[in-house]
Amino acid sequence: MAGVTFEHVSKRFEDTTAVDDLTMVIPDREFLVLVGPSGCGKSTVLRMLAGLETITGGEVKIGDRVVNHVPAKDRDIAMVFQSYALYPHMSVYDNMAFSLTLKKMPKAEIKRKVHEAAELLGIEALLGRKPRQLSGGQRQRVALGRAIVRDPAVFLFDEPLSNLDAKLRVQTRAEITKLHQRLGTTFIYVTHDQVEAMTMATRIAVLSAGRLQQLGTPQEVYAEPTNVFVAGFIGSPATNFFRGVVRDEGEGMSIDTGDFKLRVNPGRQAPLKDYIGREVIAGVRPEHIHDAAYQPADTETDELDVQVDVTEMMGNESLLHLVAGQSKLLARVDPRTKARPGEPLRIAIDTTELMAFDPETELALR
Amino acid sequence: MASRTMNNSVPAAEERPAAGGRLRGLLARMPLHLVLLGFMLLWSLPTIALLVSSFRAPQEISASGWWTALTPPWDFTWNNYDAVLNQRGMGRAFINSLLITVPVTFLVLLVAAMAAYAFAWMQFPLRNTLFLVMVALLVVPLQMTLIPVLRLYTQLEIDAEMPIIGGRIFGTNSYAGIWIAHTAYGLPFAVYLLRNFFGALPRDLFESAYLDGASDVRVFFRIVLPLSMPALAALAIFQFLWVWNDLLVALILLGDPDMAPMTLRITNLVSSFGSQYQLLTAAAFVSMAVPLVIFFALQRYFVQGILAGAVKG
Ligand SMILES: Nc1ncnc2c1ncn2[C@@H]1O[C@H](COP(=O)(O)OP(=O)(O)OP(=O)(O)O)[C@@H](O)[C@H]1O
Ligand SMILES: [Mg+2]
Numbered sequence: 001m002a003g004v005t006f007e008h009v010s011k012r013f014e015d016t017t018a019v020d021d022l023t024m025v026i027p028d029r030e031f032l033v034l035v036g037p038s039g040c041g042k043s044t045v046l047r048m049l050a051g052l053e054t055i056t057g058g059e060v061k062i063g064d065r066v067v068n069h070v071p072a073k074d075r076d077i078a079m080v081f082q083s084y085a086l087y088p089h090m091s092v093y094d095n096m097a098f099s100l101t102l103k104k105m106p107k108a109e110i111k112r113k114v115h116e117a118a119e120l121l122g123i124e125a126l127l128g129r130k131p132r133q134l135s136g137g138q139r140q141r142v143a144l145g146r147a148i149v150r151d152p153a154v155f156l157f158d159e160p161l162s163n164l165d166a167k168l169r170v171q172t173r174a175e176i177t178k179l180h181q182r183l184g185t186t187f188i189y190v191t192h193d194q195v196e197a198m199t200m201a202t203r204i205a206v207l208s209a210g211r212l213q214q215l216g217t218p219q220e221v222y223a224e225p226t227n228v229f230v231a232g233f234i235g236s237p238a239t240n241f242f243r244g245v246v247r248d249e250g251e252g253m254s255i256d257t258g259d260f261k262l263r264v265n266p267g268r269q270a271p272l273k274d275y276i277g278r279e280v281i282a283g284v285r286p287e288h289i290h291d292a293a294y295q296p297a298d299t300e301t302d303e304l305d306v307q308v309d310v311t312e313m314m315g316n317e318s319l320l321h322l323v324a325g326q327s328k329l330l331a332r333v334d335p336r337t338k339a340r341p342g343e344p345l346r347i348a349i350d351t352t353e354l355m356a357f358d359p360e361t362e363l364a365l366r
Numbered sequence: 367m368a369s370r371t372m373n374n375s376v377p378a379a380e381e382r383p384a385a386g387g388r389l390r391g392l393l394a395r396m397p398l399h400l401v402l403l404g405f406m407l408l409w410s411l412p413t414i415a416l417l418v419s420s421f422r423a424p425q426e427i428s429a430s431g432w433w434t435a436l437t438p439p440w441d442f443t444w445n446n447y448d449a450v451l452n453q454r455g456m457g458r459a460f461i462n463s464l465l466i467t468v469p470v471t472f473l474v475l476l477v478a479a480m481a482a483y484a485f486a487w488m489q490f491p492l493r494n495t496l497f498l499v500m501v502a503l504l505v506v507p508l509q510m511t512l513i514p515v516l517r518l519y520t521q522l523e524i525d526a527e528m529p530i531i532g533g534r535i536f537g538t539n540s541y542a543g544i545w546i547a548h549t550a551y552g553l554p555f556a557v558y559l560l561r562n563f564f565g566a567l568p569r570d571l572f573e574s575a576y577l578d579g580a581s582d583v584r585v586f587f588r589i590v591l592p593l594s595m596p597a598l599a600a601l602a603i604f605q606f607l608w609v610w611n612d613l614l615v616a617l618i619l620l621g622d623p624d625m626a627p628m629t630l631r632i633t634n635l636v637s638s639f640g641s642q643y644q645l646l647t648a649a650a651f652v653s654m655a656v657p658l659v660i661f662f663a664l665q666r667y668f669v670q671g672i673l674a675g676a677v678k679g
Contacts, residue, residue, distance in 0.1 A: 073580060081574060
């Protein structure tokens with residue numbers, strides 16, 4: 001068991017910089033999820049920690065030990081691969097026992113540990129089989145089991161659920177979370193699925209183009225994104241962004257996009273004072289736009305008339321594609337909405353949740 | 367035919383065209399099968415002729431064509447085999463062939479597999495350059511190397527009797543000498559083939575094994591070798607055949623008749639006793655027996671090996 005520290009870590013392949021000056025402290029017992037779009041360097045971060053990739057610059061520590069030059073086999077790390085990487089010629093039992101036999105553990109103890117892990121994962125009946133005789137979900141469990149028997153200092157997962165069907169994914173997600181609580185070991189988990197990130201993580205690290213954008217709890221990255229990228233990446237469907245000029249006239253402060261005006265809630269006005277008369281980027285999450293007829297009672301909203309373009313009824317909610325002049329908005333509204341394509345609709349935007357960003361640096365204004 | 371079945375009940379109408387379809391398919395493929403059969407016969411004709419002749423007496427061989435033996439009266443004889451195996455030292459030559467071929471095959475497989483593993487999965491300076499040089503050796507004709515190798519062997523000669531198997535310890539007329547020569551000639555292709563096969567094994571498996579605490583040696587023996595059985599078996603067959611059928615290298619490096627392999631013996635049969643055609647045919651078949659046994663023993667892997675290589679690239 002150990003925490004992990006990245007200090008100014010970078011990784012360059014010939015001409016690409018995959019990871020750029022990454023500094024991140026991961027305390028012991030954390031469930032950290034690395035999330036970001038494809039190619040942003042998530043796997044590279046994990047592989048540098050595992051010792052599968054050399055480190056171009058900076059230091060990686062496991063506990064207090066700098067591991068830059070420690071070979072993978074001596075790092076005491078277990079990793080679950082997307083492909084599971086089970087040894088195809090070995091039985092499930094031998095797959096799980098492999099690392100223990102290499103450690104020269106007594107046979108009886110190996111047997112006890114393998115059976116313990118198999119029981120935990122419900123794969124005891126499969127121990128005699130070869131990987132090719134297993135379903136995808138079963139292979140995934142064996143891969144987990146192979147990691148568990150080792151009692152490693154850190155568990156690494158590289159998109160372990162992406163080969164499973166939707167239902168199994170939800171189920172396994174919960175099981176991995178339970179496993180983390182039970183083992184109390186540091187977990188570092190890579191995914192590009194932000195739902196996985198939000199549901200499993202104790203903290204989320206959002207990466208983009210090799211750079212750490214934000215490190216925080218799921219609530220923090222959702223409610224207080226540090227920049228436009230994080231605001232757009234976390235949350236589904238994605239945040240609506242508008243460029244608009246900040247005005248402070250008569251009835252109070254507002255952001256004027258040209259197509260409509262968004263009133264700025266008094267609680268959110270302070271950081272915008274320096275931007276009066278200048279452009280900012282405003283962000284509104286789809287779930288903070290309501291059908292005015294069905295808006296929640298306890299928030300402060302600003303009402304607006306728009307045109308409905310497309311409606312997607314999901315049963316528990318409805319997605320509305322809306323048009324206001326040149327601007328397009330996506331709203332996630334109460335399913336009782338009467339909105340019909342081509343007809344006008346009055347919407348209510350929750351002003352307490354309005355986000356604003358600097359147009360040049362794209363950093364959040366707060 | 368089809369129009370007549372139209373009047374029948376529905377299930378029968380469905381069955382009949384199916385049966386007719388199979389027949390039609392067979393008929394349609396008939397020309398292809400005939401052509402294949404023709405080629406097969408043409409291809410194996412010399413071998414069949416050799417086989418038939420090997421069971422005939424010398425005077426018959428010179429008097430009539432081999433095909434006349436196929437019609438009665440049959441008077442086949444074991445005499446040729448008897449003469450070859452017992453009276454011409456061919457038994458010793460057979461053992462010599464095994465003494466040369468088996469160790470060489472193992473050496474090539476072991477050394478090539480280790481080299482291929484390093485080329486495919488280990489990081490070291492000049493890895494690609496060295497591999498390229500190795501592959502480039504494939505184009506060097508074996509004949510060009512014979513004289514330099516011969517001179518080298520005479521210089522490095524260790525002129526003492528090798529225990530058990532005989533011959534010198536090293537140099538010409540030594541088993542060790544011909545083992546090393548054959549191994550060296552076999553390595554470029556073997557390394558090339560195995561490197562490509564190993565390189566196509568999934569990287570995740572290796573990384574997983576490293577993280578499980580395995581060293582390169584462990585990964586090699588516990589992961590790579592078991593997974594590469596098809597490629598290794600295919601290579602073993604090729605290598606065995608090449609060395610077993612080699613005449614040139616044996617001719618140059620093994621002058622001692624007591625050490626000569628079968629190929630050398632068989633050619634000597636021709637030259638030293640005029641054309642003892644009947645002995646030649648029997649000897650050729652004795653020499654073919656072992657490769658055939660090896661081939662049938664490993665052919666499951668052999669066929670699989672080629673396919674596996676083709677799919678994995
Ligand atoms: N061995 C390599 N050689 C050269 N470039 C590489 C290598 N491995 C990764 N890269 C590059 O580094 C960048 C980051 O790759 P990485 O695999 O870490 O992305 P990722 O975030 O895991 O993406 P994904 O979600 O698709 O798995 C990419 O631009 C990739 O092309
Ligand atoms: Mg990846």
